Amino acid sequence: xxxxxxxxxxxxxxxxxxxxxxxxxxxxxxxxxxxxxxxxxxxxxxxxxxxxxxxxxxxxxxxxxxxxxxxxxxxxxxxxxxxxxxxxxxxxxxxxxxxxxxxxxxxxxxxxxxxxxxxxxxxxxxxxxxxxxxxxxxxxxxxxxxxxxxxxxxxxxxxxxxxxxxxxxxxxxxxxxxxxxxxxxxxxxxxxxxxxxxxxxxxxxxxxxxxxxxxxxxxxxxxxxxxxxxxxxxxxxxxxxxxxxxxxxxxxxxxxxxxxxxxxxxxxxxxxxxxxxxxxxxxxxxxxxxxxxxxxxxxxxxxxxxxxxxxxxxxxxxxxxxxxxxxxxxxxxxxxxxxxxxxxxxxxxxxxxxxxxxxxxxxxxxxxxxxxxxxxxxxxxxxxxxxxxxxxxxxxxxxxxxxxxxxxxxxxxxxxxxxxxxxxxxxxxxxxxxxxxxxxxxxxxxxxxxxxxxxxxxxxxxxxxxxxxxxxxxxxxxxxxxxxxx
Ligand code: FAD
Ligand code: NA7
Numbered sequence: 001x002x003x004x005x006x007x008x009x010x011x012x013x014x015x016x017x018x019x020x021x022x023x024x025x026x027x028x029x030x031x032x033x034x035x036x037x038x039x040x041x042x043x044x045x046x047x048x049x050x051x052x053x054x055x056x057x058x059x060x061x062x063x064x065x066x067x068x069x070x071x072x073x074x075x076x077x078x079x080x081x082x083x084x085x086x087x088x089x090x091x092x093x094x095x096x097x098x099x100x101x102x103x104x105x106x107x108x109x110x111x112x113x114x115x116x117x118x119x120x121x122x123x124x125x126x127x128x129x130x131x132x133x134x135x136x137x138x139x140x141x142x143x144x145x146x147x148x149x150x151x152x153x154x155x156x157x158x159x160x161x162x163x164x165x166x167x168x169x170x171x172x173x174x175x176x177x178x179x180x181x182x183x184x185x186x187x188x189x190x191x192x193x194x195x196x197x198x199x200x201x202x203x204x205x206x207x208x209x210x211x212x213x214x215x216x217x218x219x220x221x222x223x224x225x226x227x228x229x230x231x232x233x234x235x236x237x238x239x240x241x242x243x244x245x246x247x248x249x250x251x252x253x254x255x256x257x258x259x260x261x262x263x264x265x266x267x268x269x270x271x272x273x274x275x276x277x278x279x280x281x282x283x284x285x286x287x288x289x290x291x292x293x294x295x296x297x298x299x300x301x302x303x304x305x306x307x308x309x310x311x312x313x314x315x316x317x318x319x320x321x322x323x324x325x326x327x328x329x330x331x332x333x334x335x336x337x338x339x340x341x342x343x344x345x346x347x348x349x350x351x352x353x354x355x356x357x358x359x360x361x362x363x364x365x366x367x368x369x370x371x372x373x374x375x376x377x378x379x380x381x382x383x384x385x386x387x388x389x390x391x392x393x394x395x396x397x398x399x400x401x402x403x404x405x406x407x408x409x410x411x412x413x414x415x416x417x418x419x420x421x422x423x424x425x426x427x428x429x430x431x432x433x434x435x436x437x438x439x440x441x442x443x444x445x446x447x448x449x450x451x452x453x454x455x456x457x458x459x460x461x462x463x464x465x466x467x468x469x470x471x472x473x474x475x476x477x478x479x480x481x482x483x484x485x486x
Contacts, residue, residue: 027129029055031346032145034123034131034289037073038332039322040151043339050347055143057133059122061285063173064158064166074153074323075332082176083196087364090203094366098403112204123152124290128315147346150289150296150305150313150320151339154282154330159188164248168256169276172197182206183274186258188245190216192363194279195228199365202237209238209273211245211260217363221375224411224428231367231409231430243269248276284324294318299326309353311342319346329359360442362435367409370434372442373426379415388425389418391451391471395483397432398462410464414454414471422451427468437465 031047033040036058044056060077062068069077089112096110121133121141131148133141156171172193175182185201187194190212201208210232217225233239242263249257255272262269284303291298297306297314304326311319319342322328322335337354344350360372379388392413400407415426424445429437444454459466473481 027144027146029053029143029145031055031147031149031343032057032131032143033149033151035073035151035153035322035324036071037151037153037322037335038075039153039335039339040073040149041071041339042336043149043151043321043343046340046343047347050343052347055145057121057123057131057143059133059136061122061155063155063171065170065174067174067177069177078173078176080332083172083200084364086176086200086204087196090200090366093203093205098399098405101403122288124288125294125296126290128294128318146317148318149311149339149342150318150324151322151335152285152289153323154284156193156278157281157283158278159245159280162245162247164250164256165245165278168248168250169278171278175277182277184272185209185275185277186211186256186271186273187277187279189279189281190214190218190229191279191281192217192220193282194277195232196364197277197279198237199232199235202232202235203366207238208236209240209271211240211243213242213244213263220363220369221371221426221428222377223413224369224371224375224430227409227411227430228363228365228367228369232365234406234408235366282323282330286324296320302326310345311338311354328356329361331359331361334359358442358446360438362438364435367430368432368434369428369430370438371426371428372438372445373424374415375426375428376413376415379425383417383425387418389416389422389451390414390475391416392473392475392481393467393471393483394481395431395464395467397464399432412468412471413475414451414468416451424449424451424454429464429468431464433464437468440465441468 030052031054033044033056036056040056044054047054058071060068075081093112096106100106121135123131123133126132130142130144133143156173159165175197184207186209187198188211190210194210195216198208198210215222216229229239243260245258245260247259251257251272255274256276257270257272258276259268259270286298286303286305295315296318298304299306305313305320305324307313307320307325311321313320321338321342323330328334334356341352341354344352358373362368362370376390390413394411396407397410410431412429414424416422416424427438427441427445454469457469459469467483473479
């Protein structure tokens with residue numbers, strides 16, 4: 001009887017799908033995208049423009065602290081957008097201070113109030129054309145497609161050997177969704193995520209400490225990175241250098257007591273905080289995708305998916321874009337552009353590949369740091385120090401003068417090849433609106449701009465960006481690089 005019932009029962013959904021596919025020889029969709037973030041949505045929307053049948057799966061696994069959000073991925077929910085708005089909130093605090101120097105009467109003291117606005121199928125491969133998804137309620141859905149794009153991004157890492165880290169700590173996934181101010185905060189790590197968050201928390205008036213085990217902003221130009229942290233220190237952010245946390249405990253007062261090892265003093269130290277945030281890097285969650293079953297290769301160290309220049313994985317018709325991919329910049333515009341170009345190649349008879357060279361970016365610390373192209377270290381490594389010329393300048397933004405703001409870290413440098421044409425290899429800028437400044441110059445550098453062309457470019461006066469067009473002191477000369485007068 002039981003055997004009869006088993007035979008009469010319809011096959012499970014995934015089996016049904018496979019059966020239908022086997023019968024018709026067709027998949028349901030032209031394209032299935034796993035991950036509805038920056039890269040995935042851009043790819044799906046572009047493919048739909050070509051009239052293709054497209055499906056997107058997106059599922060947000062709640063953070064260990066229980067924070068969850070809806071469609072859109074990291075950037076709009078827990079990344080670029082809330083971060084930039086918090087940065088703006090902090091900048092407004094500084095602007096309020098400046099305003100008094102410009103003659104505005106502002107009744108003191110000015111305080112920030114923490115405000116929050118709330119705005120929610122986990123995909124796993126069962127064969128190379130079939131993805132099985134579970135809704136939050138546990139309902140199974142099965143989707144088959146000719147082409148599949150994996151765009152599942154990454155999530156913040158927790159330190160594995162620090163007792164209490166997972167239990168008591170938060171990450172950037174939680175910070176932007178807190179209902180109450182985080183209070184006195186410790187941020188561990190010296191990545192851009194760490195420094196940006198520490199910057200805006202300090203700017204909002206919170207007692208904020210960054211704990212770093214080695215250098216700040218690894219991978220970025222290190223002279224610029226030092227200026228960024230130097231400015232943050234003068235702005236009020238505390239730094240615990242060459243320190244590694246060992247445990248986090250909850251005190252009766254509900255505060256979190258953190259113990260760490262100070263490598264310079266070779267001793268253990270402790271302090272208590274209201275909030276401990278881990279910003280020690282991000283990791284792809286490839287385990288749940290079941291990639292081994294279908295043969296998609298990953299880097300065993302990073303867990304990221306290995307792709308070629310056309311974003312193809314080791315399995316034909318399976319592609320990957322965005323943060324999940326090995327060796328790509330972890331940035332929203334690169335994920336979007338890569339997703340769009342992939343859809344155009346798949347369905348629009350295009351052969352254009354994503355060009356990952358000279359991608360501009362900005363670290364939104366209190367004094368912003370924008371850059372495009374090579375760091376000075378990378379240029380030296382690639383071309384040799386005799387073959388590069390670095391033009392640099394310390395400058396004072398006009399708006400800092402009336403407000404009597406210190407401009408010690410307002411600095412820029414342009415790294416060029418030294419041969420006759422002096423092609424620009426990298427541009428680095430610390431100062432107000434660095435993202436806005438660097439974006440335009442990035443076009444020139446993408447087009448192969450040279451130093452002579454840059455200095456022939458007429459500046460817009462009075463701006464900070466005009467100083468880029470006036471750079472003339474080389475580092476090699478040893479001359480004072482401080483800009484004076486107009
Ligand atoms: P994501 O946007 O992360 O999207 C992946 C989606 O897939 C998520 O919704 C995820 O929940 C979902 N998913 C995962 N697994 C599955 C599964 N098995 N099934 C279904 N769905 C799944 N970049 C910038 O360019 N500028 C910035 O200023 C900037 N600031 C940042 C600040 C912070 C704090 C952080 C954390 C990141 C920031 N970034 C910034 C980086 C940027 O957010 C990422 O590079 C970008 O979001 C990557 O896009 P993606 O499509 O690869 O992945
Ligand atoms: P990154 O750039 O991977 O940086 C992680 C930071 O956290 C970095 O300062 C690390 O120090 C530090 N770190 C890493 N592990 C630990 C532990 N266990 N304890 C203390 N500190 C630690 O972070 P993001 O994810 O923010 O950046 C991702 C991408 O953005 C990156 O690939 C760039 O392309 C830009 P370290 O320098 O290793 O000593």
